[in-house]
Amino acid sequence: MTWDSLCAYVLALVVAPLLTGIINRVKAMFAGRHGQPLLQAYFDLAKLLRKGAVYSGTTTWVFRTGPVAGLAAVLVALAFVPLGKVPALVSFNGDFLLVAYLFGVMRFVTVMAALDTGSSFEGMGASREVQFSALAEPAWFMGLVTVIYVSGEWSLSPALAGVSSGVWGPAGSAMVLVGLAWLGVFLTENSRIPVDDPNTHLELTMIHEVMVLDHGGPDFAFILYGAILKLWTLGAFLVSLVTPYRTGMVLLDLGYGLAGMLILAMVVGIIESIMARLRLVRVPHLLLTATAFALLALFLVMR
Amino acid sequence: MHGITDNIMAILMLINLALTLSSRLATCISLVAFQGVMLALLPLFSHEGLNPRTLFLAGLVVVVKGLIFPGLLSRAVRDANVRREVEPFFGYGTSILVGIALLTISFWVGIRLPLPVSETTSALVVPGAIGAILTGLFLLVSRRKAVTQVLGYLVMENGMTAFGLAVVPEIPLLIELGILLDVFVGVLVMAIMIWHISREFDHMDVDQLSTLKG
Numbered sequence: 406m407t408w409d410s411l412c413a414y415v416l417a418l419v420v421a422p423l424l425t426g427i428i429n430r431v432k433a434m435f436a437g438r439h440g441q442p443l444l445q446a447y448f449d450l451a452k453l454l455r456k457g458a459v460y461s462g463t464t465t466w467v468f469r470t471g472p473v474a475g476l477a478a479v480l481v482a483l484a485f486v487p488l489g490k491v492p493a494l495v496s497f498n499g500d501f502l503l504v505a506y507l508f509g510v511m512r513f514v515t516v517m518a519a520l521d522t523g524s525s526f527e528g529m530g531a532s533r534e535v536q537f538s539a540l541a542e543p544a545w546f547m548g549l550v551t552v553i554y555v556s557g558e559w560s561l562s563p564a565l566a567g568v569s570s571g572v573w574g575p576a577g578s579a580m581v582l583v584g585l586a587w588l589g590v591f592l593t594e595n596s597r598i599p600v601d602d603p604n605t606h607l608e609l610t611m612i613h614e615v616m617v618l619d620h621g622g623p624d625f626a627f628i629l630y631g632a633i634l635k636l637w638t639l640g641a642f643l644v645s646l647v648t649p650y651r652t653g654m655v656l657l658d659l660g661y662g663l664a665g666m667l668i669l670a671m672v673v674g675i676i677e678s679i680m681a682r683l684r685l686v687r688v689p690h691l692l693l694t695a696t697a698f699a700l701l702a703l704f705l706v707m708r
Numbered sequence: 709m710h711g712i713t714d715n716i717m718a719i720l721m722l723i724n725l726a727l728t729l730s731s732r733l734a735t736c737i738s739l740v741a742f743q744g745v746m747l748a749l750l751p752l753f754s755h756e757g758l759n760p761r762t763l764f765l766a767g768l769v770v771v772v773k774g775l776i777f778p779g780l781l782s783r784a785v786r787d788a789n790v791r792r793e794v795e796p797f798f799g800y801g802t803s804i805l806v807g808i809a810l811l812t813i814s815f816w817v818g819i820r821l822p823l824p825v826s827e828t829t830s831a832l833v834v835p836g837a838i839g840a841i842l843t844g845l846f847l848l849v850s851r852r853k854a855v856t857q858v859l860g861y862l863v864m865e866n867g868m869t870a871f872g873l874a875v876v877p878e879i880p881l882l883i884e885l886g887i888l889l890d891v892f893v894g895v896l897v898m899a900i901m902i903w904h905i906s907r908e909f910d911h912m913d914v915d916q917l918s919t920l921k922g
Binding site: 574575577578579582689690693694696697698700701704705708 | 811819
């Protein structure tokens with residue numbers, strides 16, 4: 406554990422809500438609107454935390470555990486993921502499995518809380534969420550295996566740090582494929598546009614949003630913050646993949662990583678502005694294609 | 709250093725995948741044309757390098773596969789006035805899975821085949837070639853339209869070209885021109901045939917031809 410890793414962790418906690426502000430601002434610019442304030446997510450979180458929560462009489466402790474356990478899981482996962490080439494707070498051999506299944510835990514508790522309400526809408530959303538994330542997992546792991554194979558390291562921080570400008574030369578096409586596959590996973594896991602529309606307010610079409618309809622007040626703030634941190638954590642994978650090298654100066658490295666995250670947010674905003682949402686039956690095709698990309702990348706580096 | 713060759717082969721394999729899942733005939737036609745053009749550029753970056761012979765051949769292949777074939781095929785589709793969708797026998801999800809499986813097989817086989825591949829060719833050429841041949845075969849058997857069968861045939865031809873490039877370092881100019889002429893005549897004949905089929909039967913679903921009475 407070093408000071409710059411700790412700085413990166415704190416930076417993630419503080420700056421992450423800004424990403425949704427940037428995505429919304431880019432979308433507003435494309436639509437010719439002024440858009441919400443950049444800091445809207447902070448205002449929302451502050452407002453929700455001041456409120457009280459209302460619990461339905463049919464729910465049990467499962468419903469109340471969901472948001473807290475989900476936020477805790479993503480807070481732990483964040484500690485394992487490097488930002489740019491700044492190493493993560495904690496790392497050990499095989500930690501990528503832990504990170505993958507911490508997200509699994511987060512999904513599980515959210516789904517259980519949704520099912521606990523007994524609402525049929527929430528059950529439908531839970532079913533979709535689980536289906537899509539099950540298909541996203543192979544793409545994510547195949548990409549990770551490629552990165553691990555290229556760098557020869559078994560832990561996230563050194564593995565992603567190993568993808569430097571030296572690797573991009575000979576294995577450039579494979580790394581581009583991994584990047585594309587991870588972008589697909591990133592958009593799916595965070596319920597962004599080709600898969601799910603975060604702006605939709607019709608329960609029948611929603612995936613992630615529909616599962617958290619019954620949460621209110623601080624519980625909803627935890628869910629919102631958890632989703633924002635998940636966006637940051639999965640985005641950090643992509644940014645770490647494309648960051649060329651480590652300069653050694655703390656501020657410069659952190660600046661690199663932060664700039665990468667902000668650019669990623671803009672890219673997401675642009676994708677959301679120029680693409681229509683896929684029909685639900687087409688989403689598995691997108692994820693299978695991402696898996697095919699990651700597999701091709703693996704073959705390209707393994708031959 | 710096989711940087712450019714490797715990248716071209718990676719693009720070729722991506723086009724194979726894209727062909728298995730794209731649903732529009734027009735997209736498929738341009739994908740196959742693009743694949744042909746990429747393959748035509750391949751000899752320019754191999755050991756032979758730039759000389760009048762390779763430049764002439766590459767230019768000819770680009771014109772034939774990149775301009776004439778897509779022109780003929782899209783014209784046939786337009787004149788035949790058919791629905792501009794592929795209508796596969798399998799769903800697209802299954803097609804992608806098959807595409808992934810074919811990719812795996814081609815790499816598995818391509819690395820193990822004891823071929824007299826010259827040292828100067830990139831290791832990706834043989835898997836890419838086998839992948840293209842298998843994908844072409846899959847397109848031939850899994851699509852309903854006559855046009856997509858022509859496309860499958862063209863993808864197979866692309867694969868064989870790549871294969872020849874890896875195994876035989878220098879094919880005589882006359883033979884290459886002959887192959888090109890054969891493929892050209894093949895596509896021409898099939899384009900005319902598609903037009904005749906659609907004029908006779910108001911569709912070009914080849915699976916319905918089997919129910920014809922003689």
